[in-house]
Amino acid sequence: xxxxxxxxxxxxxxxxxxxxxxxxxxxxxxxxxxxxxxxxxxxxxxxxxxxxxxxxxxxxxxxxxxxxxxxxxxxxxxxxxxxxxxxxxxxxxxxxxxxxxxxxxxxxxxxxxxxxxxxxxxxxxxxxxxxxxxxxxxxxxxxxxxxxxxxxxxxxxxxxxxxxxxxxxxxxxxxxxxxxxxxxxxxxxxxxxxxxxxxxxxxxxxxxxxxxxxxxxxxxxxxxxxxxxxxxxxxxxxxxxxxxxxxxxxxxxxxxx
Amino acid sequence: xxxxxxxxxxxxxxxxxxxxxxxxxxxxxxxxxxxxxxxxxxxxxxxxxxxxxxxxxxxxxxxxxxxxxxxxxxxxxxxxxxxxxxxxxxxxxxxxxxxxxxxxxxxxxxxxxxxxxxxxxxxxxxxxxxxxxxxxxxxxxxxxxxxxxxxxxxxxxxxxxxxxxxxxxxxxxxxxxxxxxxxxxxxxxxxxxxxxxxxxxxxxxxxxxxxxxxxxxxxxxxxxxxxxxxxxxxxxxxxxxxxxxxxxxxxxxxxxxxxxxxxxxxxxxxxxxxxxxxxxxxxxxxxxxxxxxxxxxxxxxxxxxxxxxxxxxxxxxxxxxxxxxxxxxxxxxxxxxxxxxxxxxxxxxxxxxxxxxxxxxxxxxxxxxxxxxxxxxxxxxxxxxxxxxxxxxxxxxxxxxxxxxxxxxxxxxxxxxxxxxxxxxxxxxxxxxxxxxxxxxxxxxxxxxxxxxxxxxxxxxxxxxxxxxxxxxxxxxxxxxx
Numbered sequence: 111x112x113x114x115x116x117x118x119x120x121x122x123x124x125x126x127x128x129x130x131x132x133x134x135x136x137x138x139x140x141x142x143x144x145x146x147x148x149x150x151x152x153x154x155x156x157x158x159x160x161x162x163x164x165x166x167x168x169x170x171x172x173x174x175x176x177x178x179x180x181x182x183x184x185x186x187x188x189x190x191x192x193x194x195x196x197x198x199x200x201x202x203x204x205x206x207x208x209x210x211x212x213x214x215x216x217x218x219x220x221x222x223x224x225x226x227x228x229x230x231x232x233x234x235x236x237x238x239x240x241x242x243x244x245x246x247x248x249x250x251x252x253x254x255x256x257x258x259x260x261x262x263x264x265x266x267x268x269x270x271x272x273x274x275x276x277x278x279x280x281x282x283x284x285x286x287x288x289x290x291x292x293x294x295x296x297x298x299x300x301x302x303x304x305x306x307x308x309x310x311x312x313x314x315x316x317x318x319x320x321x322x323x324x325x326x327x328x329x330x331x332x333x334x335x336x337x338x339x340x341x342x343x344x345x346x347x348x349x350x351x352x353x354x355x356x357x358x359x360x361x362x363x364x365x366x367x
Numbered sequence: 368x369x370x371x372x373x374x375x376x377x378x379x380x381x382x383x384x385x386x387x388x389x390x391x392x393x394x395x396x397x398x399x400x401x402x403x404x405x406x407x408x409x410x411x412x413x414x415x416x417x418x419x420x421x422x423x424x425x426x427x428x429x430x431x432x433x434x435x436x437x438x439x440x441x442x443x444x445x446x447x448x449x450x451x452x453x454x455x456x457x458x459x460x461x462x463x464x465x466x467x468x469x470x471x472x473x474x475x476x477x478x479x480x481x482x483x484x485x486x487x488x489x490x491x492x493x494x495x496x497x498x499x500x501x502x503x504x505x506x507x508x509x510x511x512x513x514x515x516x517x518x519x520x521x522x523x524x525x526x527x528x529x530x531x532x533x534x535x536x537x538x539x540x541x542x543x544x545x546x547x548x549x550x551x552x553x554x555x556x557x558x559x560x561x562x563x564x565x566x567x568x569x570x571x572x573x574x575x576x577x578x579x580x581x582x583x584x585x586x587x588x589x590x591x592x593x594x595x596x597x598x599x600x601x602x603x604x605x606x607x608x609x610x611x612x613x614x615x616x617x618x619x620x621x622x623x624x625x626x627x628x629x630x631x632x633x634x635x636x637x638x639x640x641x642x643x644x645x646x647x648x649x650x651x652x653x654x655x656x657x658x659x660x661x662x663x664x665x666x667x668x669x670x671x672x673x674x675x676x677x678x679x680x681x682x683x684x685x686x687x688x689x690x691x692x693x694x695x696x697x698x699x700x701x702x703x704x705x706x707x708x709x710x711x712x713x714x715x716x717x718x719x720x721x722x723x724x725x726x727x728x729x730x731x732x733x734x735x736x737x738x739x740x741x742x743x744x745x746x747x748x749x750x751x752x753x754x755x756x757x758x759x760x761x762x763x764x765x766x767x768x769x770x771x772x773x774x775x776x777x778x779x780x781x782x783x784x785x786x787x788x789x790x791x792x793x794x795x796x797x798x799x800x801x802x803x804x805x806x807x808x809x810x811x812x813x814x815x816x817x818x819x820x821x822x823x824x825x826x827x828x829x830x831x832x833x834x835x836x837x838x839x840x841x842x843x844x845x846x847x848x849x
Binding site: 173174175176177178179180181184194195201202203204205206207208209210211212213217218220221222223224225226229232233236237240241242297298299322325326327328329330 | 720723724726727730731734735739740741742743744745751754755756757760765767768770773774775776777778779780801802803822824825827828829830831846847848849
């Protein structure tokens with residue numbers, strides 16, 4: 111850095127109290143230690159910090175399960191889990207250890223905390239502040255969290271040097287939040303669509319698609335379209351009345367009896 | 368060898384009450400006054416005065432019946448306390464403690480500093496204390512009858528001057544010698560008023576004038592004959608209690624006494640090189656009933672401030688049913704203290720991380736319940752619900768499984784049965800099957816499970832993991848590929 115770290119300006123920037131509207135050259139180098147690579151080059155590029163923040167709150171707004179909301183953070187978590195364990199607070203279902211291992215996340219460093227509804231915020235704050243975990247993934251049953259509560263969580267995460275991944279409902283999109291990074295997640299047929307609602311270090315509003323793994327979306331062809339000899343295929347062709355809907359043909363061999 | 372004798376002249380009274388200097392107090396045993404504090408003495412009450420006379424002299428006299436068991440217990444507690452000054456502590460009946468301090472001198476610097484620390488430590492508890500210093504246990508006991516100030520025995524650098532000690536012993540009155548009454552009166556009649564007079568007599572003369580016990584006492588006093596004292600052994604269980612006159616109403620008021628009790632426990636544990644596993648509290652209320660509490664402890668080290676926070680956390684949500692009159696703390700289960708194996712290239716960061724984790728889990732478990740914290744594990748099993756589980760950290764087992772087929776990142780612990788609408792599977796909308804089946808056939812020895820697993824896509828583009836139970840022909844949702 112060209113500026114001495116002791117100048118008041120640099121102190122303000124380091125304390126993240128000042129918002130640098132214009133990106134300066136060399137900032138990526140200085141902030142490299144404060145962020146971790148997401149594992150998706152397009153997302154790294156879209157984030158001004160160059161990756162996920164190392165600490166503080168980060169909100170992921172999504173409603174349906176299975177659109178790839180976990181796989182978005184799993185590459186970074188896999189790296190973080192090598193240093194410190196990771197906590198899951200009130201996940202909606204059980205994180206499946208063999209599945210996580212397939213995505214290169216060590217299952218032995220994953221801790222599950224179940225807290226009753228009234229104690230959720232307390233447990234989250236204590237866990238974040240303790241500095242034990244590299245990341246906390248939390249799901250809150252209460253969509254109407256107040257600004258004050260969210261700010262406390264963010265500050266606790268900063269103090270404990272913990273990355274707080276807060277999964278919330280898209281209803282909260284309109285509500286202001288102290289979290290410096292907010293992403294809206296929605297599913298598409300073959301990709302996960304991201305919209306960056308808010309991020310530090312520059313403008314927000316980027317939209318990008320992250321491809322889902324090919325082998326997950328691989329579609330089995332119905333037997334009618336298998337590459338067999340033409341003569342045999344001629345015989346296998348079904349009457350046109352049953353082929354009017356393609357979806358029905360896809361399901362034909364798998365339909366429940 | 369250097370001995371310090373701590374004499375507590377008002378031990379019986381101190382054991383029962385802490386307000387010895389404010390109002391006149393007296394300890395009564397068998398209708399007669401036994402011990403009295405300074406306020407009572409100024410009012411004209413004397414020892415062995417009958418109770419009626421004493422009350423006639425001083426109507427506001429606060430009389431307490433002697434309780435030997437509590438006195439004994441309190442005495443032992445004081446002995447436990449003295450362990451911070453020396454490793455060799457013995458009880459000296461009826462109301463004194465003997466400490467061998469020659470090795471402690473180096474720790475505390477010099478005698479003057481040790482003496483001051485000792486005095487202030489006991490004075491802080493509001494105890495009357497007299498100190499005796501001597502080369503032999505008996506000399507220390509003898510000098511503690513009157514009390515001696517270390518300042519008269521040390522030089523400018525705080526080191527002990529042996530001749531001064533000898534002079535102090537010689538100047539002590541001979542009536543304090545531990546001898547039978549007839550012998551003491553003989554000494555008195557012979558004009559031997561000081562210990563120095565007795566010691567200056569030739570040994571032969573002494574033997575001819577008195578019997579063997581006299582010569583024995585003198586030899587033990589001067590150190591010519593060894594005088595071994597049994598060392599004080601702390602009891603197997605830890606027990607301490609606090610009495611609150613009038614009762615305490617609020618939890619926050621209990622913080623100070625609880626903190627002091629935990630500190631006592633800390634000393635006890637350090638002494639025995641043990642670690643406790645739980646704290647048993649019992650609250651005795653003014654109306655007579657009592658309640659028991661337990662604080663589970665699972666820390667690697669005993670840390671008093673942290674433990675205090677845990678206990679206060681537990682008390683935070685409790686409404687005391689009434690004023691607390693007495694609070695006791697008991698610990699029965701102890702484990703041997705593990706000395707952490709420190710490697711040469713070990714990073715201290717890891718140990719701190721471990722400690723922080725234990726502290727956090729102790730807090731969470733105390734407030735949220737025992738089984739709130741689990742750890743993910745995988746097992747080498749056939750069915751998915753046995754393959755990936757969350758098990759409590761106490762009995763954690765993990766086996767690495769190498770799964771070839773695709774596995775979801777979320778698992779429903781109880782599979783959800785799916786509806787079918789017009790021949791299509793539905794779960795919050797229609798499901799479109801992408802690939803499958805993957806057959807699992809197992810548990811024929813218990814209840815046979817034949818399942819065909821499929822990956823399906825939801826209307827909102829979420830990827831689900833379904834299976835068809837081939838025996839019952841029903842469809843279930845079992846996970847999500849998140």
